[in-house]
Amino acid sequence: MFEKILIANRGEIALRIIRTCKEMGIKTVAVYSTADRESLHVRFADEAVCIGPPSSTDSYLNVSKIMAAVEITNADAVHPGYGFLAENADFAEICTEYNVKFIGPSADMIRKMGDKATAKATMIKAKVPVVPGSKGLVANTAKGIDIANDIGYPVMIKATAGGGGKGMRIAWNDEEFQEGWDQAKQESKASFGNDGLYVEKFIEEPRHIEIQIVGDQYGNVIHLSERDCSIQRRHQKLVEECPSPFMTKPLRKKMGDAAIKAGKCINYEGLGTVEFLVDKHKDFYFMEMNTRIQVEHTVTEEVIDLDLIREQINVANGEEIRGKNYVPNMHAIECRINAEDPYNDFRPSPGKITSFHSSKGQGVRVDTHVYAGYTVPPYYDSMIAKLICRAKTREECITKMKRALDEFIVEGIKTTVPFHQQLMMDERFRSGDFDTSFMNDFELK
Amino acid sequence: MSNAPNKTDMTVKDIKELIKLIDEYKLAEFKLEDGDLKLTIRSNTYAKDVPTAVQMVNPAAIVQAQPTIVSANATSPAEVAPSSNEISTDNLLEVKSPIVGTFYRASAPDKPPFLKVGDSIATGDVVCVVEAMKLFNEIESEVSGKVVKVLVEDASPVEYDQVLFLVDPNG
Numbered sequence: 001m002f003e004k005i006l007i008a009n010r011g012e013i014a015l016r017i018i019r020t021c022k023e024m025g026i027k028t029v030a031v032y033s034t035a036d037r038e039s040l041h042v043r044f045a046d047e048a049v050c051i052g053p054p055s056s057t058d059s060y061l062n063v064s065k066i067m068a069a070v071e072i073t074n075a076d077a078v079h080p081g082y083g084f085l086a087e088n089a090d091f092a093e094i095c096t097e098y099n100v101k102f103i104g105p106s107a108d109m110i111r112k113m114g115d116k117a118t119a120k121a122t123m124i125k126a127k128v129p130v131v132p133g134s135k136g137l138v139a140n141t142a143k144g145i146d147i148a149n150d151i152g153y154p155v156m157i158k159a160t161a162g163g164g165g166k167g168m169r170i171a172w173n174d175e176e177f178q179e180g181w182d183q184a185k186q187e188s189k190a191s192f193g194n195d196g197l198y199v200e201k202f203i204e205e206p207r208h209i210e211i212q213i214v215g216d217q218y219g220n221v222i223h224l225s226e227r228d229c230s231i232q233r234r235h236q237k238l239v240e241e242c243p244s245p246f247m248t249k250p251l252r253k254k255m256g257d258a259a260i261k262a263g264k265c266i267n268y269e270g271l272g273t274v275e276f277l278v279d280k281h282k283d284f285y286f287m288e289m290n291t292r293i294q295v296e297h298t299v300t301e302e303v304i305d306l307d308l309i310r311e312q313i314n315v316a317n318g319e320e321i322r323g324k325n326y327v328p329n330m331h332a333i334e335c336r337i338n339a340e341d342p343y344n345d346f347r348p349s350p351g352k353i354t355s356f357h358s359s360k361g362q363g364v365r366v367d368t369h370v371y372a373g374y375t376v377p378p379y380y381d382s383m384i385a386k387l388i389c390r391a392k393t394r395e396e397c398i399t400k401m402k403r404a405l406d407e408f409i410v411e412g413i414k415t416t417v418p419f420h421q422q423l424m425m426d427e428r429f430r431s432g433d434f435d436t437s438f439m440n441d442f443e444l445k
Numbered sequence: 446m447s448n449a450p451n452k453t454d455m456t457v458k459d460i461k462e463l464i465k466l467i468d469e470y471k472l473a474e475f476k477l478e479d480g481d482l483k484l485t486i487r488s489n490t491y492a493k494d495v496p497t498a499v500q501m502v503n504p505a506a507i508v509q510a511q512p513t514i515v516s517a518n519a520t521s522p523a524e525v526a527p528s529s530n531e532i533s534t535d536n537l538l539e540v541k542s543p544i545v546g547t548f549y550r551a552s553a554p555d556k557p558p559f560l561k562v563g564d565s566i567a568t569g570d571v572v573c574v575v576e577a578m579k580l581f582n583e584i585e586s587e588v589s590g591k592v593v594k595v596l597v598e599d600a601s602p603v604e605y606d607q608v609l610f611l612v613d614p615n616g
Contacts (some may be wrong), residue, residue: 034606050604051545065605068545068577072602098578 001317002026002077002101007041008066009081012369012386013293014041017079020309029073031066033059035377040369047073054379060084063091070100077101077316079309083381086292087114103316104270105215105291112266113289117160117198123286126265128258131277131285133200141181145174147199154202157181159188159195165235166191170202203285205435206277208232209244210290211259212300214311215268216321223256224300224308224326227273231423233346233439238416239423240296241333242303245394245432251282256325262289271297271312295386296334298367302390303328331397332390335405335423337368338382341414342444350378354412359404363390363397376413384415394432398424419444455482538588540610542603546577550599558599564592565616572610575603584609591616 005021006029007014014030018041021028030045035054042048049069052059059065061084070078078095080086086104093107104110113119117136124130132151137160138144148155148171157180159167167188169180181197189195212224228244229237243252259274273294275287297308304326315321340346356372368385370376376384389404391397402424408417422444423429429438467475467486477484542548550558552574559572566572571583590612597609 049545049602050606052605059605064578065545069604071578072545072547 002313004029004046004073004075005077005079005103005313006031006066006070006073006075007045007079007081008060008085009079009083010036010039010041010060010369010380012367012383013081013295014039015044015369016367017081017309018044020307020313023307024310024313026313029069029075031060031069033379035379038374040371040374049073054377056084056379063088063094066091067094067098070095070098075100077103077313079103079312080292082292082294087290089114101316103312104293105268105272109266109268110291113272113291115160116158116162116288117196119289120198120286122265123262126261128262128286129284131200131203131287134198136198137196138199141178144181144197144199145177148174148177151199151201154204156200156202157184157197158200159184159192160198161192161194161196162188167197203277203279205437206279207244207246207435208237208275208287209246209255209278209284210273210275211255212297212308213259213263213268213272213274214315214321215263215270215272216315217269217318218320219264219267220321221260221263221268222321222323222325223259224304224306225252225328226255227296227299229296230434230436231429231438232436237296237336238439239333239335239420240299241331241394241397242299243328243331246278246282248282251278251284252327255284258284258286260325262286270315271308295336295383298365298386298388299332299334302332302365302388303330330390330392331394332388333394333397333401334386334388335401335420336383336416337385337387337408337410337420338416339376339384339413340382340416342416342419343414346416348378348382349414350376350382351413352376353384353410355409356411357407357409358385359387359408361400361404363400364404365389370410384410387420395430398430455484460484536613536615537593537611538590538614539608540572540584540586540588540612542575542584542605542607542609544575544577544582545604546575546582546602548597548599548601548603548609549574549576549581550595552581552583560592560595560610562592562595566590566592566612586610586612588612588614590614 004027007017018028028045030041030048031051032039032042033052033054051065051069052062078100085091087110089107089110092102092110095102112122120130121136134147154170154172157169167184169184171177171180184197185195208229209226211226213221215221226244226247227240227242229240231239255276262274271293273290276284277287278284301308339349341349352375353370353372358366365388366385370384387404389397389401391400405417405421428434473488475486550573560566566586567589568587570586572586573584574581575584592610593613594611597603
């Protein structure tokens, strides 16, 4: 087993990984920017190395600084967490060159799934249902319009290097296609340095349902059921839950099998998530695959009672997956608490937290790196805590979440707690009958 | 600290008590200042059986005004290189490492060190080498003055912003 793992990340996920390492008797190294000197992950780790100034580019995203930290601490493995370098194939490759185990898939697997156009082509070969669309990148608008008319409007123009909702435009006819094409190209070039575009059918009122998979080094892949992440604002998830209120046993079987096929066709190693769009007819389409641990892995942990970080480390250590697919026997919901002002268009609210009381009680879990007296830095993402509740039924879970939110106190900065409180009381949310357009109509009172 | 011994009463017994307390609370450093009395106790956190070192500073030797607050630093998780920030840096400039890596005093094992205590350096002078991933980076000083202290041992790991040298600008 690994002796020492360097966590190439920060915030709550760094803490999460350190906790499991402690339980497994593995020493930990935290890296941090000068803005994170007072961060909990720095204090909880066995060793800590300051790697740079606040800017992510000069710290958490800086491969040579992280590798230098690996070198001087003699870490034998690196856990990249999520975001930052977690899906950076070059980084995974460099770790291998330096004889340090990258806890996750290989550089090759990351590349295959990282490029959206390539991933889609791979899925078509594996006979996993995909959203109808162009086969790879589209050369120009003329070809694009042909394809659009072929698959039928409305269509989505998407950037192949895209993410976080950038470089995407919807078109309902040929004129809108022309306009959208030019805009998407520009935006994509500016955001990702790559203006390659492809076209797919725009699935109306889709649900975002993803399947968690685990693959080992021997070709075994199993699934750990789904998470419904349809409550999104500008393509950023706000709430996740398992099971999906829209799921049925037959659908889970079909989607689970498809996700396993996706994993097996690239010989996937590690934890991964296959994201699907599901329409009202319960037809599902592959959207993309995330080759890393995800923020909302906690929801799955709560309903199947597994430590997914431990599973990652075990798989990376060469352990074989035993057992079959896991299905949930409880209901869990996660609310992402962000340092944002929901009454002012969710604008970021960094600053000093003057008092902090997190929710507790039976069936309540809080993953956070903040505390009273902590200053939320303005340089990184705004998530400050994950509040996860689990109960026997969805109804009980929502009630518990509302109770937990009511006692979640953060003073000194604004948070999205009031938004979640209202959401838990929302009739449509409670009914379970919602899709990714939900937030378009949600008004915060 | 209500248990702080009165300066007129401090005996070997008192100091032994203090050391016991410091061990119990796993403090890396303990400083007591009370009028003319200045007591610093440092615990070597790296060697297991090394006894704590006690320094009693003669008031006459103190050159700079000290604050009268007792400060105790809890042992931080073992940092890669012990940061020696108990030195008062009131008048001194710091040369810090801009990168993570292994610190070397000279460009090669058989070469003389770039500087030693007492040398004068100017902005832009190469003061040391920090090696990372087989690349040797020459670190240039951003300050001028006389080198007062070298804070890091040859061939030890350093992190970003770690203080390497103290320089007296008026030296």
